[in-house]
Amino acid sequence: MSFSEYVISRWDTLSLAAAEHAMVVAVAIAIATVIGVGVGVLTHGVPRAREASIAVSAAILTIPSLALLTLLIPLTGLGWGSTLLGLTAYAFLPIIRNTVTGLRGLDAATVEAGRGMGLSRPRLLLRVQLPLAWPLILTGIRISTQMLIGIAAIAAFVDGPGLGNQIFEGLSRLGSVNSLNATLAGTLGIVIIAILFDVFFYVVRHLTTPRGLRVRP
Amino acid sequence: MFDRDTEGVRIELRSLTKRYPGQTAPAVDNVSMDIPAGELVVFVGPSGCGKTTTMKMINRLVEPTSGEIRIGGRDVLSLNPDELRRHIGYAIQQVGLFPHLTVAQNIGLVPKLLGWSQEKIAARVEELLTLVHLEPGAFTDRYPRQLSGGQQQRVGVARALAADPPVMLMDEPFGATDPITREHLQNEFVRLQKQLRKTIIFVTHDFEEAIKLGDRIAVLREGSHIAQYDTPAAILSDPADDYVAGFIGQDATLKRLALLQVADVPVTEPLPDPVLPQVAPDASLREALDLMLAHGTDRCSTPSGVLTYATLCEAVGNRPDGTRPEEAVAGDR
Numbered sequence: 055m056s057f058s059e060y061v062i063s064r065w066d067t068l069s070l071a072a073a074e075h076a077m078v079v080a081v082a083i084a085i086a087t088v089i090g091v092g093v094g095v096l097t098h099g100v101p102r103a104r105e106a107s108i109a110v111s112a113a114i115l116t117i118p119s120l121a122l123l124t125l126l127i128p129l130t131g132l133g134w135g136s137t138l139l140g141l142t143a144y145a146f147l148p149i150i151r152n153t154v155t156g157l158r159g160l161d162a163a164t165v166e167a168g169r170g171m172g173l174s175r176p177r178l179l180l181r182v183q184l185p186l187a188w189p190l191i192l193t194g195i196r197i198s199t200q201m202l203i204g205i206a207a208i209a210a211f212v213d214g215p216g217l218g219n220q221i222f223e224g225l226s227r228l229g230s231v232n233s234l235n236a237t238l239a240g241t242l243g244i245v246i247i248a249i250l251f252d253v254f255f256y257v258v259r260h261l262t263t264p265r266g267l268r269v270r271p
Numbered sequence: 272m273f274d275r276d277t278e279g280v281r282i283e284l285r286s287l288t289k290r291y292p293g294q295t296a297p298a299v300d301n302v303s304m305d306i307p308a309g310e311l312v313v314f315v316g317p318s319g320c321g322k323t324t325t326m327k328m329i330n331r332l333v334e335p336t337s338g339e340i341r342i343g344g345r346d347v348l349s350l351n352p353d354e355l356r357r358h359i360g361y362a363i364q365q366v367g368l369f370p371h372l373t374v375a376q377n378i379g380l381v382p383k384l385l386g387w388s389q390e391k392i393a394a395r396v397e398e399l400l401t402l403v404h405l406e407p408g409a410f411t412d413r414y415p416r417q418l419s420g421g422q423q424q425r426v427g428v429a430r431a432l433a434a435d436p437p438v439m440l441m442d443e444p445f446g447a448t449d450p451i452t453r454e455h456l457q458n459e460f461v462r463l464q465k466q467l468r469k470t471i472i473f474v475t476h477d478f479e480e481a482i483k484l485g486d487r488i489a490v491l492r493e494g495s496h497i498a499q500y501d502t503p504a505a506i507l508s509d510p511a512d513d514y515v516a517g518f519i520g521q522d523a524t525l526k527r528l529a530l531l532q533v534a535d536v537p538v539t540e541p542l543p544d545p546v547l548p549q550v551a552p553d554a555s556l557r558e559a560l561d562l563m564l565a566h567g568t569d570r571c572s573t574p575s576g577v578l579t580y581a582t583l584c585e586a587v588g589n590r591p592d593g594t595r596p597e598e599a600v601a602g603d604r
Contacts, residue, residue, distance in 0.1 A: 164369060185371050
């Protein structure tokens with residue numbers, strides 16, 4: 055069976071796996087964005103808290119994904135739960151780091167002028183600081199997403215959703231019929247998902263970056 | 272918020288002190304000062320003397336350690352800081368325009384916070400842009416990054432004026448521009464203030480700028496101690512001590528001449544002389560002297576008569592022979 059025949063014959067399985075793969079990454083990123091941006095906003099002005107949040111999220115990233123997912127099994131069981139939790143944990147560092155860098159990198163005069171004009175802290179954050187830091191925060195989210203799409207393949211190990219199942223299946227039956235096709239289908243699928251997510255972020259970036267930051271002098 | 276908005280109100284500082292934790296000497300040490308309504312008072316002093324800190328306590332960007340601030344009779348420290356700041360114009364050297372908002376949105380931000388209607392804000396933006404000599408049609412929809420340094424400073428001043436506050440705080444608002452633009456902005460600002468009569472506190476380290484803009488100057492030393500607080504003419508003709516004299520520099524008399532206009536002094540002959548170099552009535556006496564030196568003469572002609580070197584000397588309180596008369600003509604603007 056050629057690769058194209060394989061893809062056509064398993065289209066239902068493959069497309070479902072791909073959709074699940076994209077879905078689990080999207081949900082994990084959404085959760086990590088809400089928490090990560092929140093942590094970044096709350097800690098960016100407090101040196102100790104800021105360093106601690108970055109250190110913890112960096113430490114999580116050093117745990118091998120296979121180990122982390124396995125360790126989560128007693129807590130959240132096999133399947134979606136452990137996958138989602140593990141992926142979310144891995145997504146924090148780029149998001150928190152870029153939120154903190156974005157907020158701290160703002161021109162001090164802009165913030166001072168805002169305070170001096172009578173913007174309250176929450177209003178200053180929502181109307182000035184976050185919009186100006188947004189391109190950098192979005193870059194963090196994008197990096198996290200690319201990272202998670204790769205890591206999500208490992209989730210098959212804990213019976214999680216996604217294209218990792220194709221890869222593991224192929225590898226476990228190496229040499230047998232369709233083993234190469236399965237691995238190849240899984241890998242290519244992941245690459246395609248990665249490209250689609252990147253296109254999505256490119257569009258989002260274009261649509262959400264304030265025009266004043268895009269204009270040329 | 273204050274008894275009257277738009278026109279200036281009186282500001283009183285009483286025993287104002289700011290002490291930062293971990294520092295032995297206070298940054299601002301027991302400053303008391305009255306700033307009359309509608310006057311522009313310049314805080315001048317070397318960097319680190321506490322002039323900016325003193326100014327920032329007035330809109331509570333810096334909270335005083337102790338002391339009292341009253342604006343138009345109201346105790347500033349009992350007000351909500353954000354609400355207070357919406358009624359005090361604030362312009363700084365780095366301008367700090369919001370790069371993601373258009374010029375119109377930048378200027379209209381405080382009026383919007385104060386609940387003005389869209390139409391009223393739009394009309395105000397147009398009025399202010401015209402006031403600072405920017406063509407409204409061309410500038411309302413531009414973004415700060417599309418403006419030159421001088422244009423940004425103008426928008427910064429317009430933004431500070433947006434809600435027509437009675438009080439303005441300005442921290443070297445023309446500092447970041449080239450000398451030509453700066454002089455231009457200063458001249459425009461003098462004209463603007465004549466019209467608006469706000470109470471303005473203006474911080475600078477440039478004594479020339481202080482003389483040019485200030486109704487009064489407070490020369491400050493370390494800890495924001497007031498070395499002298501008086502009109503420019505009085506400080507120039509009678510500096511309180513060596514510190515103030517050092518700040519003025521060697522050409523105090525020339526600076527005093529610059530404060531006086533040709534129209535302020537009497538002419539010796541009632542008719543203009545077409546043969547002599549001509550000087551405009553609104554030119555400064557310094558310019559008149561420059562003209563005399565350039566033409567190697569001791570006389571020049573104004574539209575109303577002839578101005579002599581002796582008149583210039585008398586204007587700054589000296590006789591041409593070097594002696595001081597009993598009573599000097601006080602230069603006051």
